[in-house]
Amino acid sequence: MKDETVGIVGAGLIGRAWAIVFARSGFQVRLHDQVPAALDNCLGIIGERLRDLAEFGLIAEPPETILARIRPSPSLAEAVGEAVLVQENVAEKLEVKREIFAELDRLAPPHAVLASSTSWLPASSFTEHVPGRARCLVGHPVNPPYLVPLVEIAPAPWTSPEAVARAREIYAKAGQTPVTLKKEITGFLLNRVQSAVLSEVFALYREGYADAEDLDRVLKDGLALRWSFMGPFETIDLNAPAGLADYAARFGGTYRDVAASAVAFDWDAETVAKADAERRKQLPLEDIEKRSAWRDRRLMALLAHKRSQPES
Numbered sequence: 001m002k003d004e005t006v007g008i009v010g011a012g013l014i015g016r017a018w019a020i021v022f023a024r025s026g027f028q029v030r031l032h033d034q035v036p037a038a039l040d041n042c043l044g045i046i047g048e049r050l051r052d053l054a055e056f057g058l059i060a061e062p063p064e065t066i067l068a069r070i071r072p073s074p075s076l077a078e079a080v081g082e083a084v085l086v087q088e089n090v091a092e093k094l095e096v097k098r099e100i101f102a103e104l105d106r107l108a109p110p111h112a113v114l115a116s117s118t119s120w121l122p123a124s125s126f127t128e129h130v131p132g133r134a135r136c137l138v139g140h141p142v143n144p145p146y147l148v149p150l151v152e153i154a155p156a157p158w159t160s161p162e163a164v165a166r167a168r169e170i171y172a173k174a175g176q177t178p179v180t181l182k183k184e185i186t187g188f189l190l191n192r193v194q195s196a197v198l199s200e201v202f203a204l205y206r207e208g209y210a211d212a213e214d215l216d217r218v219l220k221d222g223l224a225l226r227w228s229f230m231g232p233f234e235t236i237d238l239n240a241p242a243g244l245a246d247y248a249a250r251f252g253g254t255y256r257d258v259a260a261s262a263v264a265f266d267w268d269a270e271t272v273a274k275a276d277a278e279r280r281k282q283l284p285l286e287d288i289e290k291r292s293a294w295r296d297r298r299l300m301a302l303l304a305h306k307r308s309q310p311e312s
């Protein structure tokens, strides 16, 4: 694997994070950005993150060894010219994605998989015109991917099964947990589940059932404790003596009534402003960066714990 190269396009938040994921698992990384300042700064920022990971025992080699595998590249052609996988992380704009995919298809070797980190855009919306569209797909990470291993592989209708299999193999080699969508849908899987949870907590908040702080507690001190190591299907399978079907027989009717009474949240400005004011009382805007760093360190501690526990 030491000889395999990954080309990363866009050295912003997500591009830099992918560079850590691939370099720490032994891939050579070429990191490209069209803005020179983004490339000048990237190794310094990545080095800081690697030192945090080392502190929590989350990397197997010294930070400098991993950093030495990452080469910033002002030339897109050089960045992707030897890649087995190109991971695109430029702006979330359809036209920009359409242009860069045509360019990547021209410059990357024929066997390379071309993956986009896009959070919302289906691969079919920006690859239809690309001659090599059979090797294009979405590989959607969760921020930051070096702490949250899920990557959603979402192929377009014309993506080849070989490209999907190759992407799964490369992401797994990089230590990620790939899941594959069987057909395209906006928001893929994770953001659709997140959307359902946000819709319900905002609706409960808008209707005055609880304040935002208590609704946050419902997740962090309730549901999400289990969800950090088992999903909702397994959760309900264990919550009735005879498993999932038994759970559905006992509680399905109640859930049907709850679903019938649910009102989807339409993100109205008044409710958003009220929730924002509540958050700003708890966290002034100037402290957001400090709190985000705290969040990442908590995630590191959680990941270190999860790694120390057997899966079964």
Ligand SMILES: NC(=O)c1ccc[n+]([C@@H]2O[C@H](COP(=O)([O-])OP(=O)(O)OC[C@H]3O[C@@H](n4cnc5c(N)ncnc54)[C@H](O)[C@@H]3O)[C@@H](O)[C@H]2O)c1
Residues within 6 Å of the ligand: 009, 010, 011, 012, 013, 014, 015, 032, 033, 034, 035, 038, 088, 089, 090, 091, 092, 096, 100, 117, 118, 119, 120, 140, 141, 142, 143
């Ligand atoms: N931020 C998140 O939490 C998150 C999570 C998952 C996926 N994503 C997706 O990842 C992608 C990147 O998001 P981000 O948050 O890293 O954005 P960002 O703004 O931090 O970084 C984008 C980088 O791309 C560079 N860029 C723009 N056009 C380019 C081009 N044509 N060629 C080369 N470089 C170019 C910019 O200079 C910038 O450095 C988006 O598609 C986004 O939806 C973001």
